[in-house]
Amino acid sequence: MFKESIHLELKKEYVKDILKTVIAFANTSGGKIYIGIDDDGKVLGVQRLDTDILKLSNSIRDSIKPDITLFASILVEKIDGKDVIVVDVQKGASSPYYLTDKGIRPSGVYVRQGASSVPATDAAILKMIRDTDGDNFEELRSLNQNLDFDFLKKEFEDANIKFEHSQMRTFNIIDEYGLYTNLGLLLSEQCPHTIKAAVFEGSTKEIFKDRFEFSGSLLKQMKDVYSFLNRYNRTNSEITGLKRTDTREYPEIALREALLNSIVHKEYSYSSSTLISVFDDKIEIVTIGGLTKGLSEDDIMLGVSILRNRNLANIFYRLKLIEAYGTGIPKIIESYNEYNVKPKIEISSNAFKITLPNTLKEKSISKLEKNLSDKEYLIVNMLKENEYIKRTDIEKNLSISSSMAIKLLRNMVENSIIEKLGKGKNVIYRLK
Known part of the structure; x- marks a missing residue:
């Protein structure tokens, strides 16, 4: 039966x-x-x-x-x-x-x-x-098998690399059964991960100006985001005699390497977007995924690298977007050698944040400080640490009278050192 x-x-x-x-x-x-x-x-x-x-x-x-x-x-x-x-x-x-x-x-x-x-x-x-596939995210089979690779194909063509079945297998875009891996998903037009960017006025998130979101293949996101950052990397020109010297607010190599680092080393098993914040005095890039197991912050400063996404890094390397593994952070640090301001790296168990300071803002303040009185210099230092200050803050920190504070502030406004915002009791001051 x-x-x-x-x-x-x-x-x-x-x-x-x-x-x-x-x-x-x-x-x-x-x-x-x-x-x-x-x-x-x-x-x-x-x-x-x-x-x-x-x-x-x-x-x-x-x-x-x-x-x-x-x-x-x-x-x-x-x-x-x-x-x-x-x-x-x-x-x-x-x-x-x-x-x-x-x-x-x-x-x-x-x-x-x-x-x-x-x-x-x-x-x-x-x-x-x-x-079946293990715990390596990029090697796992993609849940989405309906993928398009128009942008990736164009990048391979421009690099004189064939994009056929055998190459897709070699690069682990497809697995041994001909199925797309998560690496394939990340490089496809259907990539679910995005990069979100926001622009703020000043040096805090108090005044929001604009927001953007970049999607598509990670390679497309990289190019689109770099173009976006380039728009906010203004150029300052100084003319001495017949010679003109152009200086950008952020070292281009620092922007490039920080962006590449955020894409290649992100933990893609989480769905959170990479976050970029553009301020007047800095750019912050926050990526999900702390240090890979076995690495310390001192290690990455020395250029030691353990790749979280080795197959993704390999494709970036073959496309000549990465010159060598582990060189990104040292390059960022070295690009600021000639400046007083330095990049800042913060690491938690699940996130990695790089802050790139604006070099021209620091230069303009340094140049300005040479012509300041002692009290004006102290006020500028207060504004370096705080986005805004009030007259009462100056009276308290400098131990001066209200009339003296008013005189100092009026003189600094007239000389375009600071600017005055608001009216009456709500008046605040910030660096111009």
Whole structure:
């Protein structure tokens, strides 16, 4: 007597839904499907034996990914004198298996639950992927297999690198079964990760001016964000005699390396966007993902590198966007050698923040300070540490009278050292 169970399914005839059970057995612990026996265990036999076997074998080969044919055999048994098709499915080595037209999501991935084949949960799907592919995010199979690579192809063409199946396999954009990895997802137009940028007036987030969000392939995001940052990297020109010297607010190499660092070393298993904040006196870049295991802050300052996304870094290296691994942070530090201001690096267990100071603002203050009185110099120092100050702050910090503070502030406003904002009791001052 036949009875359905976690390892046994009965079908009175061939129907396409049998594929769900094949997938469920392969994703769980294997099992057998008997075609030609009804739910009560009555043997009916198969009338169109050759036709049904052909349909079954074709659908298993064409409608299930990854290739499951090595783990599924189709046999014919005589039971009670009647022909019965037996599909013997072993647990597969590359789960999750899924319906090709549904993709790696609950509607396409099935598991065995008692005597039923049911859609797998998102958590179960991710666990299957990790159990099969390991914990390296960029090497895991992408949940989205409908990807486009127009921008990446153009970058490869410009670098005289072929972008064909063999190269995609070499670069780990696809896995051994021809399925897209998460690396492929990151480099595709469908990349779900973004970079968000905001522009603020002054040196705090008190006055918001504008916001932007960059999406698409990580390579496209990198180019778009660099162009955006370049717009806010103003140039100062000084003429001495017949010679003109142009200086930019931020060393270009520092902007480039900080941006590359934020893309190549981000922890992409988290969905949070990279955040860029542009102020008058600095640019901050905050990336999800602290230091990789085994590294300290002193190590990265020396150029020691343990790659979190080695396949992504390899593609950037082949496209000549990275010259050598581990050189980014030292380059950023070195680019500020001739300035008094220095980059600041802050690291937490789950985030990495680089602050690049504006070199021209510091130069203009330094030049200004040469012509300041002692009290004016102290006021400028107060404004270096605070975005705004009030008259009462000056009276308290300099231990001077109200009339003296008013005189100092009026003189500094008239000489365009500071500017006055607001009216009455709400008057505040800031560096101009």
